[in-house]
Amino acid sequence: MNLSELRIDxxxxxxxxxxxxxxxxxxxxxxxxxxxxxxxxxxxxxFIQWLQxxxxxxxxxxxxxIFGKRExxxxxxxxxxxxxxxxxxxxxxxxxxxxxxxxxxxxxxTLHENNIETVRSIVIVDWTNEEGSRFAPxxxxxxxxxxxxxxxxxxxxxxxxxxxxIDELERIGYRGETPATKWPIHAYYEYHIEQGPNLxxxxxxxxxxxxxxxxxxxxxxxEGEANQVGPTPMEGRHDALCAAAEMILKVNHLPExxxxxxxxTVGEIQxxxxxxxxxxxxxxxxxxxxxxxxxxxxxxxDDLRRDFEVIADQRxxxxxxxxxxxxxxxxxxxxxxxxxxxxxxxxxxxxxxMVSGAGHDASYMNQITATAMIFxxxxxxxxxxxxxxxxxxxxxxxxxxxxxxxLKSANETG
Amino acid sequence: MNLSELRIDxxxxxxxxxxxxxxxxxxxxxxxxxxxxxxxxxxxxxFIQWLQxxxxxxxxxxxxxIFGKRExxxxxxxxxxxxxxxxxxxxxxxxxxxxxxxxxxxxxxTLHENNIETVRSIVIVDWTNEEGSRFAPxxxxxxxxxxxxxxxxxxxxxxxxxxxxIDELERIGYRGETPATKWPIHAYYEYHIEQGPNLxxxxxxxxxxxxxxxxxxxxxxxEGEANQVGPTPMEGRHDALCAAAEMILKVNHLPExxxxxxxxTVGEIQxxxxxxxxxxxxxxxxxxxxxxxxxxxxxxxDDLRRDFEVIADQRxxxxxxxxxxxxxxxxxxxxxxxxxxxxxxxxxxxxxxMVSGAGHDASYMNQITATAMIFxxxxxxxxxxxxxxxxxxxxxxxxxxxxxxxLKSANETG
Numbered sequence: 019m020n021l022s023e024l025r026i027d028x029x030x031x032x033x034x035x036x037x038x039x040x041x042x043x044x045x046x047x048x049x050x051x052x053x054x055x056x057x058x059x060x061x062x063x064x065f066i067q068w069l070q071x072x073x074x075x076x077x078x079x080x081x082x083x084i085f086g087k088r089e090x091x092x093x094x095x096x097x098x099x100x101x102x103x104x105x106x107x108x109x110x111x112x113x114x115x116x117x118x119x120x121x122x123x124x125x126x127x128t129l130h131e132n133n134i135e136t137v138r139s140i141v142i143v144d145w146t147n148e149e150g151s152r153f154a155p156x157x158x159x160x161x162x163x164x165x166x167x168x169x170x171x172x173x174x175x176x177x178x179x180x181x182x183x184i185d186e187l188e189r190i191g192y193r194g195e196t197p198a199t200k201w202p203i204h205a206y207y208e209y210h211i212e213q214g215p216n217l218x219x220x221x222x223x224x225x226x227x228x229x230x231x232x233x234x235x236x237x238x239x240x241e242g243e244a245n246q247v248g249p250t251p252m253e254g255r256h257d258a259l260c261a262a263a264e265m266i267l268k269v270n271h272l273p274e275x276x277x278x279x280x281x282x283t284v285g286e287i288q289x290x291x292x293x294x295x296x297x298x299x300x301x302x303x304x305x306x307x308x309x310x311x312x313x314x315x316x317x318x319x320d321d322l323r324r325d326f327e328v329i330a331d332q333r334x335x336x337x338x339x340x341x342x343x344x345x346x347x348x349x350x351x352x353x354x355x356x357x358x359x360x361x362x363x364x365x366x367x368x369x370x371x372m373v374s375g376a377g378h379d380a381s382y383m384n385q386i387t388a389t390a391m392i393f394x395x396x397x398x399x400x401x402x403x404x405x406x407x408x409x410x411x412x413x414x415x416x417x418x419x420x421x422x423x424x425l426k427s428a429n430e431t432g
Numbered sequence: 433m434n435l436s437e438l439r440i441d442x443x444x445x446x447x448x449x450x451x452x453x454x455x456x457x458x459x460x461x462x463x464x465x466x467x468x469x470x471x472x473x474x475x476x477x478x479f480i481q482w483l484q485x486x487x488x489x490x491x492x493x494x495x496x497x498i499f500g501k502r503e504x505x506x507x508x509x510x511x512x513x514x515x516x517x518x519x520x521x522x523x524x525x526x527x528x529x530x531x532x533x534x535x536x537x538x539x540x541x542t543l544h545e546n547n548i549e550t551v552r553s554i555v556i557v558d559w560t561n562e563e564g565s566r567f568a569p570x571x572x573x574x575x576x577x578x579x580x581x582x583x584x585x586x587x588x589x590x591x592x593x594x595x596x597x598i599d600e601l602e603r604i605g606y607r608g609e610t611p612a613t614k615w616p617i618h619a620y621y622e623y624h625i626e627q628g629p630n631l632x633x634x635x636x637x638x639x640x641x642x643x644x645x646x647x648x649x650x651x652x653x654x655e656g657e658a659n660q661v662g663p664t665p666m667e668g669r670h671d672a673l674c675a676a677a678e679m680i681l682k683v684n685h686l687p688e689x690x691x692x693x694x695x696x697t698v699g700e701i702q703x704x705x706x707x708x709x710x711x712x713x714x715x716x717x718x719x720x721x722x723x724x725x726x727x728x729x730x731x732x733x734d735d736l737r738r739d740f741e742v743i744a745d746q747r748x749x750x751x752x753x754x755x756x757x758x759x760x761x762x763x764x765x766x767x768x769x770x771x772x773x774x775x776x777x778x779x780x781x782x783x784x785x786m787v788s789g790a791g792h793d794a795s796y797m798n799q800i801t802a803t804a805m806i807f808x809x810x811x812x813x814x815x816x817x818x819x820x821x822x823x824x825x826x827x828x829x830x831x832x833x834x835x836x837x838x839l840k841s842a843n844e845t846g
Contacts, residue, residue, distance in 0.1 A: 108705050151707045214663025231662065235708065244817045247697040248645060248722050249628025249789030252687045259698055260684045263677035270674045273666045283661040284673055285708040287701065291522060293565055294649065294699040294718040295790075296816050304708035308662045375663030376709075402710045403658040 022364070024132065026421050028414030031124040035413065038064065038104070038120065039112040048404030049112055053105040053147040054082070054183065059190035061104040065119065065144055072126055074142070078194030081169065082146040082187050083159045088126055090139040090428060096202035098136075098428045099387075100125070100420065101143030102210060102379060103159075107151050111406020113211045113413075117394075119144050121209040121417045125424055136428035138204055145379045146192075152177045155235075155343050160379035163198045164386050203387040205354055205427040208380040209420045210391060211408050215399025216372055223415050224362040224369040225393025229349040229384070231279070232312045233377045234319060235342040236305040238265065238326065242335045244291065244299035259289055259298035261333040268325045269305055276318045280309045281375065304342075310373050312346050348381045351388035354427075358390050361422045367415050376401075392419050436778070438546060440835050442828030445538040449827065452478065452518070452534065453526040462818030463526055467519040467561040468496070468597065473604035475518040479533065479558055486540055488556070492608030495583065496560040496601050497573045502540055504553040504842060510616035512550075512842045513801075514539070514834065515557030516624060516793060517573075521565050525820020527625045527827075531808075533558050535623040535831045539838055550842035552618055559793045560601075566591045569757065574793035577612045578800050617801040619768055619841040622794040623834045624805060625822050629813025634784050637829050638776040639807025641788040643763040644795050645693070646726045648733060649756040650719040652679065652740065656749045658705065658713035673703055673712035675747040682739045683719055690732045694723045695789065718756075724787050726760050762795050765802035768841075772804050775836045781829050790815075806833050 041064065042049045042057035051057040062084060069076050074086035090097065102118025122142040129136070145163075150156025153175040161167035173184035187193045217225050242258030266284045273280040283306045290300035305322070309315040323339065330337035362369040374391060383389045394416040397407040455478065456463045456471035465471040476498060483490050483500035491499045504511065516532025536556040543550070559577075564570025567589040575581035587598035601607045631639050656672030679698075686696040697720045704714035719736070723729040737753065744751035776783040788794075788805060797803045808830040811821040 107707055107710060151709075154708075156709070212663060213660040215665070216663075233662070243814075245814055246627045246790050246816045247695060247699060247720050248647070248791070249626060249630075249815070250695070250813060251629070252684075252695055254629075257684065257697070259701065260680060263680040263684075266674060266677040267681075270666075270671065270677075281661060281664070281666055283671070283709075283711060285661060285710050285712060286706050287673065287703050289701050292700050293521070293816075294720055295697075296521070296699050297697060298699060299817075306661050306708055376660050377662065399659065399664065400657075401660045401663070402707070403713070 019132065021425060024128065024421065026124045026128045026414065026417045028410060030127065031120060031413055031417055032410045034120045034123065035112065035116060038116050042106065044109055044404055046109065046404035048109055048406060049106050050109055051104065051106040052108060052152040053149060054152070054186035054190055056190070058105050059192065062144065062192060065104060068123060072130055077196050078192060079163070079196040079198040080194055081159045081162050081198035082192035082194065083163055083198060084144040086142045088140045090136045092137050093139060095138045096204040097139035097141045098205050098424050099141045099143055099203050100207040100209065100424060101145060102208055103145045103148035105147060105149050107149050107402045109404050110402050111404065113406055113408050114213065114401055115148055117211055117413060118209045121420050124417050125421045128421060136425065137431055138428045140424060140428055148379055153183045157377060157379050157382055160382040164200050164382040166382050166385060169198060200386050204430065206380065206383040206387050206389045207420060207423055208378055208391045209416055210378060210393060211396045211401060212393040213376045213396050213401035217370055217393065217395035218399060220370050222368045222370040223394065223412055224367045224419055225372050226355060226358045226362065226369055227350065227372055227374040227391045227393060228355055229347060230374040230377060230381050231308040231310050232315050232347040233343065233345045234307040234315055237340040237342050238303050238305060239338040240301045240330065240335045242297065242299040245297045247295050247297055250297060255297060256334040257297050258301040258335050261329055261335040262287065262301040262303055264329045265326050266303065268322060272318055272322055276314065276321065278314050279311055280314060280318055282307045282318065308375060310347050345377065345381060348384040350384055350390050354388045354390035357423055357426060358392055358419060361419050365418055365422065367419065392416050433546065435839060438542065438835065440538045440542045440828065440831045442824060444541065445534060445827055445831055446824045448534045448537060449526065449530060452530050456520065458523055458818055460523065460818035462523055462820060463520050464523055465518065465520040466522060466566040467563060468566070468600035468604055470604070472519050473606065476558065476606060479518060482537060486544055491610050492606060493577070493610040493612040494608055495573045495576050495612040496606040496608065497577055497612060498558040500556045502554045504550045506551055507553060509552045510618040511553035511555045512619050512838050513555045513557055513617050514621040514623065514838060515559060516622055517559045517562035519561060519563050521563050521816045523818050524816055525818065527820055527822050528627065528815050529562055531625055531827060532623045535834050538831050539835045542835060550839065551845055552842045554838060554842055562793055567597045571791060571793050571796055574796040578614055578796040580796050580799060583612060614800050618844065620794065620797040620801050620803045621834060621837055622792055622805045623830055624792060624807060625810045625815060626807040627790050627810050627815035630786055631784055631807065631809035632813060636782040636784040637808065637826055638781045638783040638833055639786050640769060640772045640776065640783055641764065641786055641805045641807060642769055643761060644788040644791060645722040645724050646729050646761040647757065647759045647791050648721040648729055651754040651756050652717050652719060653752040654715045654744065654749045656711065656713040659711045661709050661711055664711060669711060670748040671711050672715040672749050675743055675749040676701065676715040676717055678743045679740050680717065682736060686732055686736055690728065690735065692728050693725055694721070694728060694732055696721045696732065722789055724761050759791065759795065762798045764798055764804050768802045768804035771837055771840060772806055772833060775833050779832055779836065781833065806830050
């Protein structure tokens, strides 16, 4: 057959996405499949069953990353890898991550039923704990595998109930024996929903990120002085929640103040003792800053930190700041990005050259191999929520771009 | 003996307070004795043992309120009642509530060992669930007994673990058979720590509240729009936590803005989904407003509500407001308050005419009988915390005022 006419089976892709969405399904139409929970295990079990249906060579490494390998004609050449993650946010969506695992699975099905061989092997991967919402940091599986994160450090992370990462990994039976260590890769493709409103606004189907913005996470701890609210005069109070409220608004105003490409958000807050008649004496909150321009993000943080310190001082609420993670912006491989653009053109899908505002396992893969991503539109720009949605038609389009990108890379001999 | 020279035994009062503080003692020097827990049961058992040592007539009612009665010469006359509560806040202090139970106990010991008889009976009481931190509402035992709260409504309240009030009351063996219904009382005295800084600031020993400020509780619910923080531009966001932060600061500024006697506090906040990389789409927080002037408090709330609505509108975060409770200010019996003032003067203790910023069982007792309170200083104005402290000397002083107030009331024939 003429390879250029090859297309994936959109109905089959839809079916696998729908089957996967049953696991951890929430009443609001989303999924809750936090990493290393029973639901994550169920999703992994189903995924492995599908890999076995395709007679792939399945490997599970010590981080629980799952690899399924389809042998190429020349196994001496480094393979093409494509994947994403099956874990979700609490009350997350059905597409985030999953599409990037089900996409390459459908690509392999298409090659399989058309008896198409490739020069290089093709590996599909489910990375452990991309979300990081149960165990920080995020992108832990790919980060350790790529050598950017320390395995034992991740193993010891605990969730809100003090459950430990490694214990949970063992509990669900996914602590493999293969070392979580990088091996040579020829190219890495990650297929994902956009998670933003740009494709929809521009009425384009395929998003082609030139890279991923930087990601800076900070954890802020404030101390106040607890007291009964009634008899304690307003003067002289050290209310940690009021200090936090001032800081949250500073974060919110930061992008407008600094200008340029920047977003800044407080997503998480804990307040203690959290009793309506006690003045809060401890608050923890998070700050998330992202920009295409790493220096701009650092400057913005420096400005914010100064504001925080002034507020803490004025309120008499000592502040402790932890720089939880700083991942620089990732420029993807120009040749591979151009391949995604060209492939979208060839398949006659409208497309948009853009940046990714969200972090992905592709961030770490980009550090060790030629990497590119393929985006499809998120309805109303919503993601990480139960109403997250992408049309089946767009899911199919993205998978077709992935198919032809993988084919081109997998048949490169040099 | 000359009754006016009678004094309580400060050492013995200290000893009972210290013995009680062992039950539920926390590493930080406070106590955690939440209502109807095993610790509450232990405290009750010890208290009843002490009532029996004094040969008092012990009654437990169907709310678990414990009464110990010392017969007077004329049992036809309504008795004098004095008491408070043995339950505490989570990580609470050793004095709040307990002092008001151990105080009258020491008064009765003093009468006992001096063979002093009184015209009227004297009843000491431990009210169930004053704190309300495990089962809302607070002051439940006295509220039901005084006829202001519905017994069955309180019975059905559940804690955070879905444990039911009545089940817990039965579990610890303190659901008595006597109906929790008011009977005639001649006077009610409640002895308590100030829980504020006024006595310390003014260098006075005895606080004499003319009454308790009003208490207005509101519950605020905000809705935003969840989204991944990275790819979602700042423009067009509906961030419920930012809306809450603006509102929290409005609450904090309210007393300064309105002037007069007013405190306003946000003590509790819940944020959803509370993930560092999702824009918050649901926030609940509480507002507590207190003033001696009920109208002023209502006007302040009206002003605040308008601000809330403007913020909710500007942020595109729909707001839902619940008026959880409004208890008007309570003016204590003027004659009884004067008795406390005069008694403090007679005993040569410096004193301060003031208001109580905190609610007490005395609020409900004030609805059915002549009521007054006696305050002693809280170190650094702190309470409801482990470091809560009052000097033994001040504890003794307050108990002496209580002794003579009770004696005067108990010997009134008219």
